[in-house]
Amino acid sequence: MxxxxxxxxxxxxxxxxxxxxxxxxxxxxxxxxxxxxxxxxxxxxxxxxxxxxxxxxxxxxxxxxxxxxxxxxxxxxxxxxxxxxxxxxxxxxxxxxxxxxxxxxxxxxxxxxxxxxxxxxxxxxxxxxxxxxxxxxxxxxxxxxxxxxxxxxxxxxxxxxxxxxxxxxxxxxxxxxxxxxxxxxxxxxxxxxxxxxxxxxxxxxxxxxxxxxxxxxxxxxxxxxxxxxxxxxxxxKVLGAGFVVEVEADGAGIARRLAAIPGVGNVETLAEDRFRMTADRDVRADAARAVVAANGALRRLSVDEPSLEAIYAHYFQATPPGGVRDAA
Amino acid sequence: MRREGSAFQGVGAVFVKELSDNISSVRMLMLELLIVLTAMAALYEAITALRQNTAEDPFLLLRLFTVSQAPLPSFVAILGFLIPLMAIGLGFDLINSEHNRRTLSRILAQPIYRDALLLGKYLAGLATITISLTALWLLVIGLGLIFLGVPPGGEEIARSLAFLVIAVFYAGVWLSLAMLLSIVFRSPATAALVALGIWLFLTVLWPMLAPAIAQAIVPPDPRFAALGLDTPGTAIWTQLLQRFSPNDLFGEAMLAVLSPTTRTLGPVFLDQIRGAVMGAPLPFGQSVMIAWPQTVGLIACTIVLFVAGYVLFQRQEVRA
Known part of the structure; x- marks a missing residue:
């Protein structure tokens, strides 16, 4: 508001x-x-x-x-x-x-x-x-x-x-x-x-x-x-974060190090070597540094720009018509 | 609070565009062919009749308009029947076609008021009809010159010009009606059918219904019937009711203007025409006086219908 x-x-x-x-x-x-x-x-x-x-x-x-x-x-x-x-x-x-x-x-x-x-x-x-x-x-x-x-x-x-x-x-x-x-x-x-x-x-x-x-x-x-x-x-506002960064890397304790980057909301572990983090800014450079610092092998680093479609779907599904006013 | 700017801004542009659309349209061509061919047939009959009987008639040219030779009605009667068809043909999709083509909101987003669109379209329709009627009028005078060989006098021209003006207003009534219906009904087919329904009702059914209703209001008196006369009350009511139809108004006005001997349009008592020289023509001014109420009726009807359409159109939502 x-x-x-x-x-x-x-x-x-x-x-x-x-x-x-x-x-x-x-x-x-x-x-x-x-x-x-x-x-x-x-x-x-x-x-x-x-x-x-x-x-x-x-x-x-x-x-x-x-x-x-x-x-x-x-x-x-x-x-x-x-x-x-x-x-x-x-x-x-x-x-x-x-x-x-x-x-x-x-x-x-x-x-x-x-x-x-x-x-x-x-x-x-x-x-x-x-x-x-x-x-x-x-x-x-x-x-x-x-x-x-x-x-x-x-x-x-x-x-x-x-x-x-x-x-x-x-x-x-x-x-x-x-x-x-x-x-x-x-x-x-x-x-x-x-x-x-x-x-x-x-x-x-x-x-x-x-x-x-x-x-x-x-x-x-x-x-x-x-x-x-x-x-x-x-x-x-709607998704809680602006950027979704996916990291594919081998190495020990990468998830922990990624979570420590300033601005990162949370880190999901998708697979043994794949992590998805949500952040309020583009944190790819920091993520790369974190992986390298952990002696990990960085294989892929991608960012999903926030999609309006996701926002829209999320917003309208999450908010019933009665609650719209409060949300705005 | 007054709105800024002129309501007439853009009328000219709309008028020119609509006029050129009207004149180049196939629809107009068909209507013109229909009217010209029927009118020519009526004129031909009139000319043949007049040539066989060239009695001393000071208004030979006017006779061209009014003489009817079975099976065809007179030129004026045919116009009274066909002018509405032409006006309806031009007007039934004036506004709803803009809606259906989705051009209305785009045009109204230009710096003009709705007034300009409506007025421009209406005037273009009226101008189209005026052009056609003027051409027809010139044709009648030309044919009269060629086949009758009598040059028209000043008064004949004046009277036939009065015919032209009244005919344009008569067309105006039907054009206003058609435009009103094109605003009310979103589908052009519905608007056209309703307009044609009203036209048929007023030209064909109403002249039959009016006497019946009049007889219900004032039952015919057997004493008059025994003398072979109409009951005055019934006759007056019949005429009153018939005058609700623009066709009747047009017919009466034409009778007064084109038949100079017409002294009255309603029933009169004998003492009212005492001293009148029966069969002698009235001066032009007097004939116009007789036709004036009918003409005013037509003009008023045009204005009322146009205003109704105008008000509706101003309040109508633009979006389809």
Whole structure:
């Protein structure tokens, strides 16, 4: 809890999105229930959670596309409910399973969106050509979108955000339904956006992908953010340790020596010559020294980065819905 | 608190895109073919009838619109029947198709209000119909010139222009209805079926039901029946009920505007038309006065249906 507050206090200074007690109710059920989060400029923030956890609703509230029931949200200093045009001028949105006008070409689709953005003719064609080049769709620019694959449509959606020169890109389930190759390409594009200083907010239930691009994540569950932070922070919080190091070595008393390394939580002996230790930092160098000091033969030293999937599974299995609030 | 910026930002872009979609669509081509072919048949019959009987008629051109030769109804009657079909054909999937194509949230994430999308789409639909009707109107006048050889007078042009304007509003009623249904129903097929159901009910069933209901409200008086007359109360109720149908309003307005001798649209007592020169045409202004209530009715109906759709659309959730 204290760490969470610490993180948000550190980022509040340059937060581009700040939500306070953001709530969305349909009738008497809360779809999004008093969530708080800050997103700093230039970071990639992931909203994680099962379907129906309130991720898309949160995104729509950020864009002013659905009414806020209670609480406040500020996007780049604007209130999306009162100044939606200001927000939408600066924020690009790629909806879940984005749709285009199938009878129009890629360029025509982008031109329509660009017209709605209020861009002039010359500016429009310049930006569209540049954006299509970046998402590698230039050779199909004049093909009708009906012929496009899902991956191409997603990239076209990203091109629209590039045309807008958005300061914040909000991507809803951007990689669901993509084949692995398309996913990798798409994640590269997200990294390119980040490199340009664009803040990226993405929602997903594909955990390993989120882990690959996100600086911080928020785990959604039943309309609440149950836990938030960087993947390393989360793993410390949920799994109790950040790093799992496996050592394969012969020698006497290695387990004891490994356990003595500062920062190591516990050491499991998997086999006579195999040990697994959990630590809050990367302790491979110390482990190697310890084995050598014991005159042991070091055969293998591997580190498992904390996997978001493990955190997620562990967290949601360990915590019944009622206990979420306390955990957060 | 007022929202910032203009609600009309982006209307132009939506309008141009939708208009070009409408005009280039196969659906529009089919509707136009249907209307032009039927109207041409009606016109051909009218021209043949007029050529056989070129009596002294100061409004020969207008007769083209109103003369009916069995088995075909008049040009105006055919339009009264087909304009709704065209408007429904253009409007039944205005909004729900955006939902189903999943383009709605992407478009609304651009810096425009929902107003712009709705208004742009509506105006584009209306403009499409206006273009078609204007083309049809020019066709009638052209054919009249060629086959009748009588140049139209100023008043005839004015009256036929009034026809064009009222027809556009009539189309507006049905376009608003179709758009409303496209907002209410997520499936375009449902919206289309409901719209067509309402259209058939109002054009075919209602003219038969209205007299029956009127007779239930005011039973016919046997004394009038013995004289071979309609009971005034029943006749008034019948007309009142029939006017709930936009078709009836359109028909009445057309009668007043295109038949200059029309002095009244409802039943009148003899003393009310004392001194009137029967069969003499009314001035254009007076005819417009007679058609005015009906025209206002059509405009009001358009506005009410549009506003209903507008309110629903503003409150609708964007997500599919």
């Amino acid at each position: 204290s760490e969470l507050q610490h993180t948000s206090a550190a980022t509040r200074r340059d937060a581009v999105i700040a939500a306070r007690d953001l709530t969305k109710r349909y009738g008497r059920t809360s779809v999004v229930d008093a969530i708080n989060f800050d997103i700093a400029k230039g970071e990639v923030f992931g909203l994680l959670g099962p379907n129906g956890a309130g991720k898309t609703t949160t995104i729509l509230m950020l864009l002013g596309l659905t009414e806020i029931s209670a609480g406040r949200v500020s996007v780049l200093g604007f209130d999306p409910a009162r100044q939606p045009l200001q927000v939408k001028r600066r924020v690009g949105y790629l909806p879940d399973a984005v749709g285009f006008y199938d009878h129009l070409t890629a360029v025509e689709n982008l031109a329509y969106a660009a017209k709605l953005m209020g861009l002039g003719v010359a500016e429009r064609s310049r930006r569209i050509a540049a954006a299509l080049t970046r998402v590698r769709l230039l050779d199909v620019a004049d093909k009708r979108v009906a012929t496009f694959s899902r991956g191409m449509r997603q990239r076209l959606g990203l091109a629209e955000i590039i045309v807008k020169r958005a300061e914040i890109a909000i991507l809803d389930e951007p990689t669901s339904g993509l084949d692995p190759q398309a996913t990798i390409e798409f994640l590269d594009l997200i990294r390119e956006l980040k490199a340009e200083g664009v803040t990226v907010l993405l929602s997903s239930h594909m955990l390993d992908q989120v882990q690959r691009v996100c600086d911080r994540v928020a785990l959604f569950r039943a309309g609440k953010i149950s836990i938030m932070g960087s993947v390393a922070e989360l793993s410390v």
